[in-house]
Each structure stands twice: as structure tokens, then as C-alpha cells.
Amino acid sequence: MHESTSSFDTVVIGAGPVGLACALEIQRRGFTVCVVDKGALVNSVVGYPNQMEFFSTPELLEIGGYPMPTNHYKPLREDALDYYRRVAQAEKLTLRLYERVIGLEGEENHYEVVTTKGRIATRFVVVATGFFDVPVKMNVPGEDLPNVSHYYKEPYTHVDQRVVVVGARNSSAKAALQLLRAGAHVTMVVRSAELSPSVKYWIRPDLENRIKEGRIKAYFNATIQEIRPTEVDIATPEGLITLPTDFTYALTGYRPDYSLLDALGISTQDDAARTPTHNPDTFETNRPGVYMAGTVCGGLNTSRWFIENGRYHAAVIAAHLAGEAAPATPQVLQPVQMSK
Numbered sequence: 414m415h416e417s418t419s420s421f422d423t424v425v426i427g428a429g430p431v432g433l434a435c436a437l438e439i440q441r442r443g444f445t446v447c448v449v450d451k452g453a454l455v456n457s458v459v460g461y462p463n464q465m466e467f468f469s470t471p472e473l474l475e476i477g478g479y480p481m482p483t484n485h486y487k488p489l490r491e492d493a494l495d496y497y498r499r500v501a502q503a504e505k506l507t508l509r510l511y512e513r514v515i516g517l518e519g520e521e522n523h524y525e526v527v528t529t530k531g532r533i534a535t536r537f538v539v540v541a542t543g544f545f546d547v548p549v550k551m552n553v554p555g556e557d558l559p560n561v562s563h564y565y566k567e568p569y570t571h572v573d574q575r576v577v578v579v580g581a582r583n584s585s586a587k588a589a590l591q592l593l594r595a596g597a598h599v600t601m602v603v604r605s606a607e608l609s610p611s612v613k614y615w616i617r618p619d620l621e622n623r624i625k626e627g628r629i630k631a632y633f634n635a636t637i638q639e640i641r642p643t644e645v646d647i648a649t650p651e652g653l654i655t656l657p658t659d660f661t662y663a664l665t666g667y668r669p670d671y672s673l674l675d676a677l678g679i680s681t682q683d684d685a686a687r688t689p690t691h692n693p694d695t696f697e698t699n700r701p702g703v704y705m706a707g708t709v710c711g712g713l714n715t716s717r718w719f720i721e722n723g724r725y726h727a728a729v730i731a732a733h734l735a736g737e738a739a740p741a742t743p744q745v746l747q748p749v750q751m752s753k
């Protein structure tokens with residue numbers, strides 16, 4: 414248990430890549446900073462599939478000017494975990510891990526961040542809580558069974574097992590291919606008429622060809638209706654089918670934790686993405702002295718900001734806190750496609 418009397422100039426909520434980028438940029442300008450995370454350091458990346466290859470090349474994931482060493486063209490999850498750990502250590506960031514933030518009291522210059530372990534006094538707050546903690550649910554019976562998960566980690570627990578993968582984006586495509594190659598019997602259930610256009614060009618033909626040759630069975634225009642311990646019901650254009658199944662991965666996406674934003678007093682715009690209210694030039698929210706950074710800024714549009722472009726929020730916020738002119742990086746703050 415930490416003492417509730419700790420006091421910092423800035424508390425960063427979320428020790429993801431963008432939260433760490435914010436912490437080091439702000440600390441470099443002479444402010445004291447504490448990073449609080451409800452889980453491990455870079456908790457979301459810890460939760461990604463083992464050996465997952467990032468889509469981005471290493472220089473696009475770097476923060477604080479530290480080069481990311483990797484033997485591969487694209488870094489693996491493990492490269493990134495080691496890299497962000499080393500950056501946090503090199504910058505001597507103050508970390509409070511496995512401590513969930515549940516509220517925020519007070520006002521600018523006199524805030525108290527309320528956590529599951531106490532309170533932290535701070536002048537400013539940066540919310541960098543990402544989107545990986547709240548899965549988008551299918552809302553079907555059986556979704557909470559132990560043989561259903563919204564998080565895919567690795568294939569070897571499924572050798573010779575019948576596995577259903579729900580979804581048609583990159584995560585589903587990669588999981589289906591990996592499971593197949595580890596000896597699972599894979600069926601994909603895809604709500605739309607085809608794979609998502611966002612599936613990367615180097616993944617798509619592999620999956621399409623495995624579907625064509627019948628090694629992966631795919632139902633398009635299809636939705637899961639119910640999951641039971643040994644079978645699933647799928648609504649298809651040809652009618653309802655029941656498929657014997659050992660495990661289901663519902664890789665149907667994630668969304669920011671709006672209940673946390675509510676608890677922090679951050680309002681939401683009345684737009685399709687339910688964008689959390691913030692000034693796009695400074696990233697300050699409707700609550701003075703409270704900023705937001707990284708994926709959470711896009712609300713339900715979780716592909717609006719990712720590591721490549723979200724890391725620049727750090728420089729903008731740090732400059733604003735320090736009373737400096739905004740950094741000259743407007744082009745990277747425009748909506749961009751993740752690196753091809």
C-alpha cells in the first residue's frame with residue numbers, strides 16, 4: 414500500500430507506449446511525474462499474442478528518441494516489451510503498477526487521483542488509458558463461458574481442437590492462420606460479406622488461399638447466436654447451423670472504458686465515435702489541467718490514434734504544460750493509416 418500523501422506535478426494514468434512517452438516528455442521539462450497503471454508496465458502489449466509481430470517498423474514505435482533494437486524487419490511483442498521497459502528505466506520514471514485509478518477529485522493545481530491503493534496529489538493529469546480492457550461483446554448466450562475468450566494469446570493450447578474465430582480483421586486473420594498451423598481445426602465466422610479491407614496485404618492472400626483450399630472453413634454474412642460448452646449456433650444465409658466446437662475466440666474489437674472517463678469527469682461528444690471531449694490542439698479535456706493522449710482520444714474509433722501517431726501527443730501536451738509553443742509536427746497529428 415502506497416502512502417496517500419505522495420505529491421507530483423503530473424500523474425499519467427496508463428503505462429502504455431503513449432503514457433510513457435507523455436511521462437518522459439513532461440519529466441524532461443522539469444516537472445515531477447508519476448505513472449499509474451492498473452496492471453503491468455505496458456499492460457496492453459503484455460496482453461497481445463505471444464511473438465506477435467507489430468505492423469509498424471521499429472522507428473515508428475520509438476519514444477523519447479531511444480532507438481528500438483530488433484533483429485526483425487518488424488518488432489515482435491517481446492522486442493517492444495523489453496524496449497519500453499528499458500526506456501522507463503533509463504528515464505527513471507516513477508511507476509505505480511497494479512494500482513487502478515478509480516476517480517479524480519479537486520481542480521487544476523489541486524487534484525487528487527483516487528486509486529485502489531490510496532490517493533495521489535497532483536497539479537495535472539494525463540489520461541492515456543487506451544482501449545484494450547473492454548471487449549466489444551457479441552451479447553449472445555454463452556459468451557461468458559470458460560471456453561470463450563476475447564483475447565487470443567497462443568495456439569498450442571488448441572492442438573487438435575475445434576476452434577471458432579469470430580471477426581474478419583487482422584487479429585482474427587492472424588489468429589486463424591496461427592491456429593491452423595498449430596494443428597487446430599479452424600472455422601471463421603464473419604459478419605460481413607468478406608474479410609475486412611483493413612487486413613494487411615501480406616496476411617490477406619495467405620488467409621484467402623487457406624479458405625479457398627478448405628483448410629479454414631469460413632462462414633460470411635454469419636453471426637454467432639449462442640455458445641454452449643461443446644457447440645455453437647451460427648446464423649448463416651443458408652439458415653441456422655450448429656457446429657461442434659471446443660473453443661471460441663470472439664475477436665470483435667475493444668473500446669475505451671467510458672465508466673472510467675465518467676469517473677474522471679471527462680465528458681463525451683455527441684458524435685458516432687463518442688469522442689471524449691478534448692481540445693485537438695492541446696489535448697486538454699473539458700476538465701482544466703486534465704489531458705488525454707493516445708488511443709483513448711479517438712473514442713470508439715480505436716484506429717484513429719495508435720502508437721505511431723499517438724506518441725506525438727506527448728510532445729504537444731508537454732509543451733502546453735511548459736508554456737512552450739506547440740511542436741512543429743502537425744502532419745503526424747493528421748489521421749493516417751498505420752504503416753503499410
Ligand SMILES: Cc1cc2nc3c(=O)[nH]c(=O)nc-3n(C[C@H](O)[C@H](O)[C@H](O)COP(=O)(O)OP(=O)(O)OC[C@H]3O[C@@H](n4cnc5c(N)ncnc54)[C@H](O)[C@@H]3O)c2cc1C
Pocket residue numbers: 426427428429430431432433449450451452453454455456457458461462465466467468469512513514515541542543544545546584670673706707708709718719720721722723751
Ligand atoms: C494486436 C494489436 C497489434 C497492434 N499493432 C500496432 C502496430 O503495429 N503499430 C501501432 O502503432 N499500433 C498498433 N496497435 C495499436 C496500439 O497497440 C495501441 O494503439 C497502443 O497500445 C495505444 O497505446 P496507449 O498508450 O494509448 O494505450 P495502451 O497501450 O492500451 O495503454 C493503456 C494503459 O492504461 C492502463 N489503464 C487502463 N485503465 C486504467 C485505470 N483505470 N487505472 C490505471 N491504469 C489503467 C492499461 O492497463 C494500459 O496499460 C496494435 C494493437 C493491437 C491490439
